[in-house]
Amino acid sequence: MTAAARLAALDALPAEELCSRAETALSALVDVMNQETTLLRAGHLRQAGQLTPDKTRLSQDYVTFARAIQRQGKRLAAEAPKAMDRLRAGHESLATQMAENLRVLATAKTVTEDVLTDVARMVGQQNRAKTYGAGGKVATDASSSAKGIAINRAL
Known part of the structure; x- marks a missing residue:
């Protein structure tokens, strides 16, 4: 079935059925x-990462239904106003969940970057000569710290 045929089939669905399918995708x-x-x-990053394929598929499904609803908006509003109201409420729930998800992802990213920076700094300190400089203090040369580290993402 071509993409145009799939879109036409969605547009031809009865109003309640199209809204119901969109609600199901949205809820999932x-x-x-x-x-x-x-x-x-x-802190279960690996398990969270395993949800990515499902999240991607469900996002694509929801976007497909949302576009169909946009194309059929006037018809759906006339034929299924209560279903459209439920979809609006569900979409607001999605927006709230996405905002929270993005905040948590940003925090996890920041924590990970901080940990990696600290590890690189510690590795660099281990390689630094511990001698006294002309002023009687241990020399601190920022250029001698680690320039980067390798990460095995397969773990």
């Missing part, structure tokens, strides 16, 4: 994002 997406946020907060 909010749920997987909530799971990811919970795992990230708990």
Whole structure:
């Protein structure tokens, strides 16, 4: 089936059915994002990463339905106003969950960067000569700290 045929099939769905399918996709997406946020907060980065394929698929499904709803907005508002109201409320829930998810992701990224910076600094300090300089203090040469470290992402 071509993409145009799939879009036409979505546009031809009865209003309640199209809204119901969109609600199902939306609910599943909010749920997987909530799971990811919970795992990230708990520091379970690997388990959170395992949700990425599902989150991607559900996001694509929801966007497909959301575009169909945009194309059919007037018809749906006339034929299924209560379903459209539920979708709006669900979309607000998604926006809230996405904002929280992004905050937690940003925090995890910052913590990871801080840890890596600290590790690089410590590795650099181990390689530094511990001798006294002309002023009687241990010389601190920032250029002698580690320039980078390798990370095995397979672990």
